[in-house]
Amino acid sequence: MIKNLSKFFLVLFTLTLTLVQAQPKGADLKRLSSVELQWEDSPGAFMYEVEVFNSKNKRLKKFVSKTSLFKFKSTSGKIKIRGRVLDAYGKKGLWSEIIETTVPPDDIKFPETDSKPIEAKASNSTLKGKVKLEWPEGIQAKQYAVKVYDKDNKVVLEKTVSTLFVNFDLDIGTYQYSVTPIGNDFILGKEIMSPKKIEIGSAQLPDERFDIVRGPGNSLQIKMPKKSGIEIYGELEYSHHMAEDWTPVLEYKPFTQGIWSPEKKLKPGRYRVGFWVRRTGWLDSAKFNHEFVIKPTEAEIAESISQP
């Protein structure tokens, strides 16, 4: 019977937070992970005796029980266990072999009722949205491994922290995140997904610089900004002098040259050229506008006057 101790199996699991919090004297007590230990029943056993040691062989606990099921609280980390049976006369059997096992920290319990997404707008200077991810304290957790998953379930960011929050800068998109508690001896708990999604909304792209320069013969030129990942769109509009309305003349979608200059043979009048920057997932930047006038030549006016 006693020899059968080696066949004992352990059932170790963490208890819920409510059970732990039910300990009223917890102010001074360490919050411990709950451990259940199940011996294989021995027909001649009257009592069972179990000793629990930490990884440094310091005895943590000693139990005597009439049943083969032991429930106790323990710090997280690596533990060693041995046991023996006592018969009805109190005669003790031999100690079992030491069984090494681990006690993980308890699972993180996210409030299930709060699934409101964590929202942020991407900044138009960094092009990223700043979010603060938080979670409840995990029993016997010394650190927390936080992972952020994108919509394709790919980990895009991960970080291990000792606090109950972490700040991340994320690109525009929808994400989920998980928290894995880490106990003593770096024993990992269970990875728990937060019920809250992260949503980084698009923001308006920052205004880019369009420089007006003078080309050959004092001609108008506008220099396009050079930046990777952006496309420049534009439009040219016309208005008569002393009129309010603008009529589209040309669209540039996109404009790919480094310098813009007015098309040749534009009819006289007022023109307004506008450029803006576009990037996938972003709101277009504000439009840069520049007005200019095309004047007729003296010869063109003379020709017009000479017509019958």
Next chain:
Amino acid sequence: MSKTTGALIAILFSFGLSHAAPDDGLLYDKLNDPRFCDTADEFKNTYQFLIKQNDLGFTEPQAIKGALKVAKNCTGAYERFSQVFRVLQKSGVDMKKTFQVALEYSGFDNERAKNFYVLFQKLFLENYLDIDFSTAYRISHELSKDYKGDPAKLRDDFVKIVKYCTDEKEFSLGKPLCMDLALRLTKYTELYPNGLYDEFRKFMVYIQTNKHLGFNLREALNLSVRVLSKGPKASRNFRQTIDFALNKSEKLNLPELQAFQLALIISDYSFDPTKKKPEETALNVDSKPDKKDDKKLK
């Protein structure tokens, strides 16, 4: 014999008809009377012009209405209307506004309308003063429909001053400076029976070549404006005073600076605005009832 007589009578008759010049001459004066208008031509030409302007988008009744308005402005109205219309249209002005302005100028005399479309081009076009549309448009009105004096004289002065000022062989001044100069000088055009351009040019040559007056171009131009603002006798008074004050054989014989200051004062005295123009005086004399005669009548 009778055949010959008949032919002669016919020739004489036809000769007589062809030599009805004295009668035509009498009619000609009447036809030039500005009260009598060639309204049929004005209407027809304007209507045909308007109906061709697709951008204006006039319907037939609108074209007729527009042509009637122009025709009402008497002989030459179409010419004035069409010139202003074409210049503004070609410059890219809104078509409705172009029509309104052209219609307005069809109601002025030819010289006033010509001032608008000639001066507008001088102000607006790149090869002249190249100023912005709004300013060019405003100044063109000021120098045409709003101008109280002789528009032709003003136009002549303005155009010549701009040409002289921007001419590379002369001053080759910047366009804004030339516009400023032309506007400042033409304020006094009305004081000069034949315009002030010739006087201005003569005076500029005098200032720039006089060895006693060491002015730079900008100072010379400012001095010209000041002196010419005092009327057609001011520049001569200025020159004479300089010559007199610097003359070593004269007792006065002032230093250059004092001579210049004296010449300025004397030239400033060249215009007395408190006195009335001769025609005004004449008008006033004509309109005033003679008190003596009144007494006599009484």
